[in-house]
Amino acid sequence: MLTLQLAWKNTIGAGIRTWLNVIVLSVAFVTIIGMQGLYTGMLDRARDAMIRMELGDGQFWHPEYDPYDPFALSESHSAIPANLRDAVATGDAIPVLITQGSIFPEGRIKPILLKGIPPEQTILEIPTQSMVSDSDDDIPALIGSNMAENSGLSVGDYITVRWRDVNGTYDAADVRIAHIMETIVQSVDNGQIWLPLDRLHAMTGMENQATLIVSGEGARNITSAGNWIFRDIGFLTKEIDEIQEMSDSSLSIMYFFLLGMGLLAVFDTQVLSLWRRRKEMGTMMALGMTRGMLIRLFTLEGAMHAILAILAGAVYGIPLLTWFANTGFTMPEYVEDYGMALGRTMYPTYGLQLVIGTVILVFITVTIVSYLPTRKIAKLEPTDALRGKFS
Amino acid sequence: MRNSALITIEDLLKSYPMGKGEFIALRDINLQFEKGEFAGLIGPSGSGKTTMLNIIGSLDKPTQGDATVLDKRISRLSHKEAAALRNHHMGFIFQTYNLLPVYTVYENVKLPLLLLKHLSQKEMDGMVKDALEWVGLTDKIDSKPAQLSGGECQRVAVARAMVKRPKLVLADEPTANLDAKNAHNILQMMERLNDELETTFIFATHDEKVIKYLRRQISLEDGRVVADDIVQA
Numbered sequence: 001m002l003t004l005q006l007a008w009k010n011t012i013g014a015g016i017r018t019w020l021n022v023i024v025l026s027v028a029f030v031t032i033i034g035m036q037g038l039y040t041g042m043l044d045r046a047r048d049a050m051i052r053m054e055l056g057d058g059q060f061w062h063p064e065y066d067p068y069d070p071f072a073l074s075e076s077h078s079a080i081p082a083n084l085r086d087a088v089a090t091g092d093a094i095p096v097l098i099t100q101g102s103i104f105p106e107g108r109i110k111p112i113l114l115k116g117i118p119p120e121q122t123i124l125e126i127p128t129q130s131m132v133s134d135s136d137d138d139i140p141a142l143i144g145s146n147m148a149e150n151s152g153l154s155v156g157d158y159i160t161v162r163w164r165d166v167n168g169t170y171d172a173a174d175v176r177i178a179h180i181m182e183t184i185v186q187s188v189d190n191g192q193i194w195l196p197l198d199r200l201h202a203m204t205g206m207e208n209q210a211t212l213i214v215s216g217e218g219a220r221n222i223t224s225a226g227n228w229i230f231r232d233i234g235f236l237t238k239e240i241d242e243i244q245e246m247s248d249s250s251l252s253i254m255y256f257f258l259l260g261m262g263l264l265a266v267f268d269t270q271v272l273s274l275w276r277r278r279k280e281m282g283t284m285m286a287l288g289m290t291r292g293m294l295i296r297l298f299t300l301e302g303a304m305h306a307i308l309a310i311l312a313g314a315v316y317g318i319p320l321l322t323w324f325a326n327t328g329f330t331m332p333e334y335v336e337d338y339g340m341a342l343g344r345t346m347y348p349t350y351g352l353q354l355v356i357g358t359v360i361l362v363f364i365t366v367t368i369v370s371y372l373p374t375r376k377i378a379k380l381e382p383t384d385a386l387r388g389k390f391s
Numbered sequence: 392m393r394n395s396a397l398i399t400i401e402d403l404l405k406s407y408p409m410g411k412g413e414f415i416a417l418r419d420i421n422l423q424f425e426k427g428e429f430a431g432l433i434g435p436s437g438s439g440k441t442t443m444l445n446i447i448g449s450l451d452k453p454t455q456g457d458a459t460v461l462d463k464r465i466s467r468l469s470h471k472e473a474a475a476l477r478n479h480h481m482g483f484i485f486q487t488y489n490l491l492p493v494y495t496v497y498e499n500v501k502l503p504l505l506l507l508k509h510l511s512q513k514e515m516d517g518m519v520k521d522a523l524e525w526v527g528l529t530d531k532i533d534s535k536p537a538q539l540s541g542g543e544c545q546r547v548a549v550a551r552a553m554v555k556r557p558k559l560v561l562a563d564e565p566t567a568n569l570d571a572k573n574a575h576n577i578l579q580m581m582e583r584l585n586d587e588l589e590t591t592f593i594f595a596t597h598d599e600k601v602i603k604y605l606r607r608q609i610s611l612e613d614g615r616v617v618a619d620d621i622v623q624a
Contacts, residue, residue, distance in 0.1 A: 002508065006505075009494065013492070014493070282489070286450060287477065287503050288474050288503065288507075289478075292471075382451070386450070
């Protein structure tokens with residue numbers, strides 16, 4: 001308690017030196033939380049949007065299906081497995097058929113994926129109801145806003161689509177753009193045209209076949225379907241987790257520099273403080289302080305910078321980060337081409353773990369950095385200290 | 392050796408390594424100090440006054456021989472035991488006052504009491520008030536050292552040394568930075584405290600102003616005691 005009292009007094013008494021350190025540390029502290037929050041928010045939103053618009057409660061994949069191998073698509077479709085048919089019939093699971101195709105916007109060929117989905121489905125938050133049509137001649141299609149922009153398509157436009165049927169024969173038809181959906185999930189948008197499943201069945205001759213089945217809440221208990229492979233959410237969002245891991249390490253470097261600046265300021269202050277206050281240390285020793293008490297006192301003085309930085313960070317950081325979380329951060333347009341569900345505006349998410357973790361990180365690193373120079377005191381002779389010397 | 396002696400120094404030698412050899416700061420020192428003495432180690436610079444004061448104050452250790460202070464043999468004390476001895480029984484007054492700049496007068500004087508750890512806030516307040524009354528600084532209680540004159544700073548230092556009513560006060564050139572008037576004021580105050588509280592004062596000085604007040608003058612030259620005189624009032 002005594003050491004704490006003295007450390008507090010000395011830290012506040014140091015005036016501008018303390019406050020400069022506190023400012024640098026608190027900026028580092030708030031920036032780390034802000035950036036990590038932005039990043040976490042971005043990935044959480046991406047993960048959430050992917051689950052709602054693409055992944056459902058998991059997917060059953062045809063054994064040949066590989067989303068990274070478009071050439072495998074011609075082989076990766078077959079009849080819906082028997083134990084999933086009931087779930088499909090009741091709408092608890094959605095069959096999706098995927099095949100390759102091409103469109104010809106502005107006279108150039110553009111490879112695309114044709115995805116067939118039942119328009120009446122309610123599991124994925126894709127506006128598939130917009131593809132409901134009474135006319136047999138009309139092929140309504142749903143595309144994402146990026147696809148529309150990149151291909152120069154608007155609602156009501158007709159575009160010629162070419163594909164290969166089940167026998168490998170090329171066929172073509174004009175499809176009508178029934179709706180353009182706004183989505184941040186690029187894997188349901190870029191280079192894709194969604195069609196009613198029965199129409200795609202008819203176009204390709206792949207009646208009652210699917211490439212994958214999206215499982216809904218009502219089909220959660222089904223985890224196997226013949227030789228089809230169940231991919232749970234953990235597997236399907238692995239890419240995001242990998243991106244997170246990768247980015248965590250690159251962000252760590254930035255945090256290291258940010259925090260490093262603050263730590264350097266504290267270290268510098270500690271070293272200068274030890275140098276300037278040698279006589280004070282000698283006096284303290286003459287008054288009866290032990291070296292251990294002095295080491296604790298100086299370390300605590302350094303650690304006080306972290307405590308003050310956390311308090312100062314809270315004073316301006318809480319309103320700033322709350323405002324940031326509410327208004328979001330608008331990204332430049334080009335980020336939509338990244339292929340990830342980033343969204344134009346990103347909203348940071350600050351978890352308790354993030355805030356407490358950062359507080360602990362700042363406190364521990366500052367305390368360690370504060371302690372390092374004070375080890376010199378362990379060898380300090382009182383007579384040398386009183387003369388203003390280090391042993 | 393008399394049992395009543397507060398300090399007993401026997402065959403003390405203190406040397407420091409210097410290059411390949413050594414510098415002998417004190418040699419053949421044999422002294423005793425009784426309770427309530429107002430004594431001074433006098434001599435020119437380099438005669439060993441401060442070294443002896445540091446050994447008595449357990450801030451330094453003898454190379455040979457020993458000093459027994461309040462029944463503690465200085466050469467055998469650990470760092471912590473020496474700190475405890477200073478904490479409980481000694482007060483120090485320095486030439487440059489050594490007040491802590493960020494603390495007020497009150498906090499500077501209170502610091503030795505905080506280190507004692509067993510006193511209540513009320514007890515400490517009373518003791519600090521008494522000490523500041525002794526030195527006549529009750530009106531400067533909230534001032535910082537930078538706001539005080541040299542004489543006032545040294546009075547604060549005296550109050551800090553006296554606040555826990557130690558058995559022994561060691562003063563190293565306490566008037567060196569003071570003008571004649573302030574020096575006399577400080578010395579008269581110390582003399583009064585010595586009379587009233589029976590605190591033993593040992594000075595290290597070559598200042599004539601101080602020497603005039605000493606009741607016992609121990610002259611040092613080249614690390615040796617060359618005279619030990621009791622001065623008749």
